[in-house]
Amino acid sequence: MHCKKAVYGHCYALFITLIMNQYYILIPKNLNLEQRLSKFPPDFKLSSDYCHYFISELIKESSYQNQKKNDLSSSTKFFIPRCSQINQSIYNDSKKHLDYLYKDFGGEGRMLFRKNYEESKCFSYNLPEYYWGDGELKLVCITEEDLIDNIRKYDKPQIDNIVRKRFNFTINYFDIGRFEFDAESALNELYQKYKQTGNYAKYLKNAVRVMKFKNGYFPFWHKPKTDGRLHTAITQFPKTCRKYLKYDGERLAEVDLSSSIPFFLSYILSIPAYTPTAISAKDAVLCAQLPYSEDILHHYMLVESLVRPSSREITDFAELIQNNRLYEFFMIDFMNLDNFDVGFENMFQRPFDGDMDDLKTYSKRRLLSMFFANAKYYEQEQLVFYRHFPSIHDVIKKFKQTKFRDFKKSKRHKKLAFMLFQLESHFMLNIIAREINNKFKRKIPLFTLHDCLVLKESDLDQVYELMHEIFIREIEYAPNMTKKIWI
DNA sequence: GCAATTCGGCGGTCTACCAT
């Protein structure tokens, strides 16, 4: 047993020294530990890597806190508990280091504040405002191997084994050795944005995401019974920082499904379900696609067979979506509603100035909100939708309102969102992404971003073609798709 | 033994990010 463990440990050590001999931590640009060390030399061998790591942890934890105000001083005032046992397990000499940082040398002030609430609770720490400076953060690379090993051991993302197996086709591409990430530029851009908006809490949260990515911290979450989407470091990554990511030295790009949720709605409507035999055919087609929530699907089909949407409407609806004209179709009607001015200002924090792209975005968000919301909201928009697609409106409304399983009365409308999200993620993950992987024998790295596939720039065109083919084959028509390069 | 208090779990809210 002991022997086995030692061999395994050896391999593991080799593995991590090859690709993980560095670790990035986040500290204020202003923090000058070296100066303090030279002015007040410690009487023991002090590791500045550990001090920096500890301060970085305080910053990371601060980013998770929430408060009413989001300015610099409100975002940095928190005392963060750090248990001495854990500190010690990461770095043996942690106590000496923390005492040094806490010590008030010659009235110059402490580098750390420390607070002890009560017995049996651990100390908590806070980096004084002075050391945050103007709030700008920088990434520093630390190199002490034992420390890094311990950090990684302590702070490893927990990935459910089922999730790992089910999504290994994309999880394996999350390899920090193949990513190239200009984190410095990304941080700088985030800081410029903070200067404009004054929202420090947001800057802090995004800076921590940048640090985690830089360190190859890649967690994965998947809940098949709700949205069924795969949430990754990419789905959480700040949009403005995407252009600083490269993979195998190449730019990244995405193929995006236009109005993907309405597309899947039109798909599920378009399969005939009026006769008992047709229901079972539809059943067979769709059950294979929602293996985790067959019951929602059955329930939906029952409602649909009772209400019977008009096939004329379904064709028109599907055509609007395939031509990517759905949101434009509703935008003028939405603009003429009583609630437009208030609604627009709530969404954009400014009045409407006649820009058609803004209007289209507004229309898109209102329409989707309406689809997902409890039928008692968005009444004006529902009326507009009803005027154009009365029977589709009735199916949706009926489905949202009927009693189902253990959904509370106030939550019954959510099953539409669940069903559509699950259909979308099933197609993207289990059909499209898997097939690309199989067809190209794992030579095309891919990442899913809900309704997007993210790829290397050079793979973009052939994947686009293949996606189109798959849609035509699986459901006889394809949604409008757009290609975008992350620049 | 009963009433009053306290505590923990649960569910809801909020903030931030991403997507539709």
Added chain:
DNA sequence: ATGGTAGACCGCCGAATTGC
């Protein structure tokens, strides 16, 4: 409006503890 991640906070409810 919906979904996911994170943590804090609040109110509710029942169980456990405390007080008389």
